[in-house]
Amino acid sequence: MTTLLPESQNKELEPEIQSQLNSFGSQLRDLRLRRGWTLEELACRSGLSKAFLSRLESGGRQASISAALTLAKIFDVSLASLFESPMAKEPCAVVRAANLVMKSMNGLRYTPLSHAGSSFNLQPIKVTVPTSRQGDEHYHHAGEEWIYLLSGALTLSISGHRYDLSPGDAAHFDSRLPHRLISTGKQDAEVLLVASSMADPGPIALPSVRESRAIMPMRLQNFRPLHPAPFPSRPRQSQPRISKTKR
16 A cells, blocks of 8 residues: 655655756756767767757756666766755765775676766776686777776787786776777786766767677666677768767
8 A cells, every 4th residue: 555645744855856856957967068068969879859958958848767767878877866966965985995895797807996976077996807808809988098007917909009018007098999908917917997088079989879898887787788899980071970888
C-alpha cells in the first residue's frame, strides 16, 4: 500500500524540488561551456534540437527522463549531479586511503582518486598496467590525458607512434587520438593518470557514439565501452564540423 505524505509536508518539499529543477538548466549550460561546445555541437552529440537545449538551459523547459539520461551520458556525469544546486557542492573532495577501492577493466587495474562528480573537471586515477595484459585494442574519447609513470617501464602507443617512458617521465596527449598503455618491464607499471575534458576541442572530431574507453568513468557505472572504431580523418572544410568507454 502506498503511503502518501501529509499535504503540509508535500508543500514543504515543493521549494526543494523546484530548486533542483531550476538548477538543471544552469548545470547544463556550465557543463557545455566548460567543454567549449556550442549549442549546435551539443545538439549534434545528443540528437536533441538546438532550440530544445536552449530552452532547457534558460529554464523554459523541463527535461524528460530520456533527455536527462542522454545528457548525463554525453557529459560523463551522474543523473543526480545535473540537478544539484551549486551551493550543495563541497568545496573540497577528500578521498581517504582507507576508502580507496581498486577496480579492474580491459586488463587494467585502477583506483579512482576523486569522487567529486561534476564539481571539478579533472579525473585523477592510479592505474596498474600488468605485464600480462593481452590484446592490442586502442581507445579514444573526447578530452585530454596526462600520465606520470611511478614505477616499471611503460610504452604509450598513440596514433601510430610509440613513446617509451621510465619512472619519473610524464606524457600529455589528446585522448581523441587512439591510444593504449603497454607495460614493457619485468614488473607491472604503476601510473598516475589525470583525465579532463579539453578547453579547446580543436579540429579533431569524433562523434560520441564512436568513443571507446579502457576505463569506465565512475559517473557512468552502466556505460560499457564500445569496440574501437577506425580513427576518422579530419572532415573537409565544406562539411559541418562535429566535435565530440580509457587507455
